[in-house]
Amino acid sequence: MNLKTIHFENNTLRIINQQLLPHKLEFCELKNLDDVISAITSLIIRGAPAIGIVAAYGLFIHARNLILNNSFSKELFLIDSKRLESCRPTAVNLSWAINMMTECTRSIADTDVELILEKLKDTALFIHNSDIQTCESIGNNGSALISDGDTVLTHCNAGSLATGGIGTALGIIYKAQDQNKKIHVFVDETRPVGQGARLTIWELQQNKVQSTLIADNMAASLMQKKQIQLIIVGADRISKNGDVANKIGTYSLAVLADYHKIPFYVAAPFSTFDIQIDSGSQIPIEMRASHEILEFWNIRNADIQVYNPAFDITPSDLITAIITERGIINKPISKNIFNYVN
Ligand code: MRU
Numbered sequence: 094m095n096l097k098t099i100h101f102e103n104n105t106l107r108i109i110n111q112q113l114l115p116h117k118l119e120f121c122e123l124k125n126l127d128d129v130i131s132a133i134t135s136l137i138i139r140g141a142p143a144i145g146i147v148a149a150y151g152l153f154i155h156a157r158n159l160i161l162n163n164s165f166s167k168e169l170f171l172i173d174s175k176r177l178e179s180c181r182p183t184a185v186n187l188s189w190a191i192n193m194m195t196e197c198t199r200s201i202a203d204t205d206v207e208l209i210l211e212k213l214k215d216t217a218l219f220i221h222n223s224d225i226q227t228c229e230s231i232g233n234n235g236s237a238l239i240s241d242g243d244t245v246l247t248h249c250n251a252g253s254l255a256t257g258g259i260g261t262a263l264g265i266i267y268k269a270q271d272q273n274k275k276i277h278v279f280v281d282e283t284r285p286v287g288q289g290a291r292l293t294i295w296e297l298q299q300n301k302v303q304s305t306l307i308a309d310n311m312a313a314s315l316m317q318k319k320q321i322q323l324i325i326v327g328a329d330r331i332s333k334n335g336d337v338a339n340k341i342g343t344y345s346l347a348v349l350a351d352y353h354k355i356p357f358y359v360a361a362p363f364s365t366f367d368i369q370i371d372s373g374s375q376i377p378i379e380m381r382a383s384h385e386i387l388e389f390w391n392i393r394n395a396d397i398q399v400y401n402p403a404f405d406i407t408p409s410d411l412i413t414a415i416i417t418e419r420g421i422i423n424k425p426i427s428k429n430i431f432n433y434v435n
């Protein structure tokens with residue numbers, strides 16, 4: 094397992110261009126804040142933890158560019174970080190990472206640019222390195238829930254392409270495979286932009302995990318035929334009561350899992366928890382452009398109204414457990430969550 098999505102060396106940030114996968118494995122360099130904003134908005138980089146890490150490095154690069162041009166001020170830096178924060182409003186890892194980056198310079202004078210840069214770089218590296226460790230721990234904790242011979246269903250991509258490490262939902266599968274458990278993974282296409290079809294199947298193949306691609310509307314029939322033993326997905330934001338925002342379509346899987354009595358697990362780091370908000374109804378849902386749906390059918394310039402939310406909310410009572418780096422939060426999640434948050 095050596096797929097690394099985000100590379101930072103010699104103050105240079107390079108990421109896999111996920112728009113080109115699975116046809117081409119190509120890296121692109123993000124040289125300034127506009128490059129970072131455009132990469133996050135256009136899903137060149139996506140997945141909650143990965144967005145946070147890239148935003149952190151992006152802010153370091155932005156501060157460095159401003160300093161090299163003699164135009165750095167913390168006030169300007171704060172304004173620009175708000176611009177970055179608004180690119181994808183649901184994934185809380187973005188604002189979490191941006192907060193860490195702006196906070197670490199709070200007590201330093203504007204003129205002490207060397208120290209500001211040092212702090213920003215250390216913080217971005219910390220965010221990245223701790224995500225690598227976090228993924229390992231989530232993988233180890235979650236792999237105990239998978240038995241030899243299990244068939245797992247997943248949605249979207251919560252693997253190495255979405256994190257700094259081995260992934261959350263997929264990290265669990267990789268760890269189970271390392272333990273010599275035979276696993277088969279069914280992968281939802283994940284319409285409208287196909288993270289499952291373009292990214293997850295590719296990633297699983299790179300890691301030699303047996304997998305089968307299905308269209309999103311085939312999951313129910315597989316469950317009815319008892320061909321799925323458990324479902325594992327990632328998360329973009331988890332509220333205080335354990336409600337989960339994740340890729341659109343996650344909620345319908347949770348409802349189906351409940352009906353068919355199949356365990357439904359969410360794997361997520363604590364950087365994805367937002368305990369400032371009480372429930373999922375307060376999580377902002379990102380609306381995406383209509384072309385993501387229309388262009389799939391080659392419909393252009395048509396006068397068609399499109400509804401395209403990127404995420405939905407799964408209520409915590411439909412979730413069997415949330416697998417975190419600190420352990421597994423079992424039911425009742427809304428109560429047990431407090432044993433894990435600081
Ligand atoms: O729109 P995306 O591709 O950024 O959505 C990603 C997801 O929904 C993932 O499941 C989530 O971010 C967790 S990634 C570890």
